[in-house]
Amino acid sequence: MPRVLQSIICLMLVATAAMGETLHEERSRYRDITVTQVGERRCLLFNVHRGDRNQTCVMVNERERLVFDYTRMSFAGLLLNPSPQRILIIGLGGGSIPLTFSDLFPEATIDIVEIDAAVVNVAEEYFFFEETANMRVFVDDGRPFIKRAGLRGQTYDYVVLDAFSGDYIPEHMLTREFLQEVQAIMTEESVLVANTFTSSRLYDHESVTWQRAFGEFFNFKLPTSGNRIIIAWMQSLPPRSEMVDRAQDLSERLKKYDVPLLEYPRRLSTRVDWDMSRRELTDQYSPGNLLLGN
């Protein structure tokens, strides 16, 4: 028994050491928000008591560097559309994706939709995020925002879906009807980049849904990451040689953010690696979080 106690105490010590110094703790309308810092690495964590992973991290001494694979992977859409002018990002987090976009394309307008006002405040206070004349944050749910934009005839040429709530993407943003509403704000040149997970039964359902909405899409995975980035657009997908050329043109500009764009084209796959017999997710059938556990 004492040995068990000892190991528990040891584990707790290790855990607190790994968490480092807590800069900020807050219970918002949607989640528990924690900001920690270990050395130069400052991280935003949601629902830390449930053992969720870091949402976002920045190096306070090298702010431009993107720390996570999935954040870097979100820029693979540049292989299809290398010079976006109207960018939409659903889900702010620490704001590293919009900050990078605004640094890369100062002329582009960037709209960001974040449901939780507390996340916006934390991003501004701890993660160097700042609204500019070209970069606006809307505190809103992503789906009605996109639906309304579509009805107004607004379009975006680079759309990033990175909304997470609780366990996963909110159920009403996993459905075919939602993807159709996203298509309504896209043009022929628009690229859609979505951050998803590779594990769980939901992978099959999601893939079937995307396939029904877009036909072929790029599945982008890295061995080092549990994320699967979906890259879709309205035209037929470009040949790899074209993307390699784009990567060569852009890779210098992306180096300071630590995005290894040259390695990406060969990782974009159209191979069907999911069970195609799985049921499509619709507004009528979207038990996302129940499928996640299986």
Add this chain to the structure above:
Amino acid sequence: MVIIGLILSRSEAELSKIRTARNRALPRQVIAGMAFVSGFCIMTIEMLGVRILSPYFGGSLSVWGSIITIFMLALALGYLFGGRLSTHNPSAATFALFFIGAGAFSLPVILLADPIMRPIFLTIEDPRYGSLFAAIFLFFIPTSILGMISPYAVRLMVQHEEQSGQMAGLLYFVSTLGSAAGTLGTSFYFVLWFEVNQILWGTVAILILSGGLILAAHTLLNLQSFKSSSGQANSA
């Protein structure tokens, strides 16, 4: 004084009604079972509310707030009117009508959800008020009818004044158990097995069948009591 007089005279009238109603009252098990069904259906529809509203108004906390608010208000009004209706010649037929009515007025949730929500979405930008109005138009009428069931059931079950608290307690118990079952069943299993509209059709079917069952039980009982009373008349 006048008020007390009114209350006294009403209770006299009611007592005589109870005496005539006693021999053709619905069995308690049937009434309690129906209270379970009403609780079950209320929570099944409420749990699906967010799924129905979220394509237009999102899945934020305020959308849940709108739905729960409207359900609470509708139930409150239903309790009041159900209680009042139970003072005028309470009958199994009216009781059955609540179920059939609730089923019928749930049909717009299935058939007209988009035509109802689209104009609201277009006119009201704020998703809080958008979802509030959508919840009113979709859920208020069927939920208030469902709310009438419990107080009316108390009236049908109470035969002596001193039982009233016990019967009310029993009905709260059973209908709240039904609500718990509806909540758990919908959120854990039904949404995994069925589409939203299939679950709603199931709810409508259960409500209308329940109404039919009450009418059938009532008719059978009346036939029996008619036979037995005519038998007594013959022997006399």
